[in-house]
Amino acid sequence: MKKSFNSIEELVTLITERRKELGISQTELAKLCDLSVNGISKFESNAGDRELKLSTLFKIRQTLGFKLLIELEE
Amino acid sequence: MKKSFNSIEELVTLITERRKELGISQTELAKLCDLSVNGISKFESNAGDRELKLSTLFKIRQTLGFKLLIELEE
DNA sequence: TCATATTTCTCCCTATGGGGAGATTCTATC
DNA sequence: GATAGAATCTCCCCATAGGGAGAAATATGA
Numbered sequence A, B: 001m002k003k004s005f006n007s008i009e010e011l012v013t014l015i016t017e018r019r020k021e022l023g024i025s026q027t028e029l030a031k032l033c034d035l036s037v038n039g040i041s042k043f044e045s046n047a048g049d050r051e052l053k054l055s056t057l058f059k060i061r062q063t064l065g066f067k068l069l070i071e072l073e074e
Numbered sequence C: 001t002c003a004t005a006t007t008t009c010t011c012c013c014t015a016t017g018g019g020g021a022g023a024t025t026c027t028a029t030c
Numbered sequence D: 001g002a003t004a005g006a007a008t009c010t011c012c013c014c015a016t017a018g019g020g021a022g023a024a025a026t027a028t029g030a
Helices: A008-021 A026-032 A037-044 A054-064 B008-021 B026-032 B037-044 B054-064
Strands: A002-004 A066-072 B002-004 B066-072
Touching: A008 A037, A008 A054, A008 B054, A008 B066, A026 A037, A026 A054, A054 A066, A054 B008, A054 B054, A066 B008, B008 B037, B008 B054, B026 B037, B026 B054, B054 B066
Parallel strands: none
Antiparallel strands: A002 B066, A066 B002, A066 B066
C-alpha cells in the first residue's frame, strides 16, 4: 500500500493505524524505537498540535517497517 | 522520478538538488516558503547535524512541488 | 581585478519536541 | 463493579530548530 501524505495529521494517522494493525501498544513502540511513551502519545494525540522531528519519524519508520518516498515531477 | 530516502542526509540532498534544478537560490526559496535563509542554510549545509521539523519539510514540499509518499508493506 | 550574488557562519533569542515521573481517564475482560 | 493495561495528561526540564542581524567566505560574471 502506497499513499501520499500532505500534512502531519495524515502522516500521523497512517502511523497510528499501522501501529495498531501490528498490535503494538505505544509503550511497546516506545521501547522498540528508543523513544518515550510520552513522546509517542504527544504526537499521536493532541490533534492539531502535532509536530515531529524527522529523526523521530525515521526511528518509527524503521520499527514499523515502512518506506518513505519522495516523488519529483519530471 | 521517485526515490526512497532512509536518512535526513539523503532527503536534504534531494531537496537541495531539486532547488538548484529549478534555479532557485536559498534566499528565494526562503521567501517563497515562508522560512528564513538562515534556516534553509542551516539544514542544507552543516553536514551531519541536519535536523528538520516535519512542518518545515511540508513548507518546502509545497514550494518545490514534490510529493511525499509512505509505503506500507502488505 | 572588481563587483555582485550566494552561501555559510557567528551570536543571541524564542518556541517547542521529546524525556522523566506520576496522575487520570479509557477500554477491556472477568 | 473490580482489576489491569493502554492512552492521555500535567509539570518541569533540557536540547535544539529556526528566526534576526550582520559578517565572512564562495561562487559567478563583467
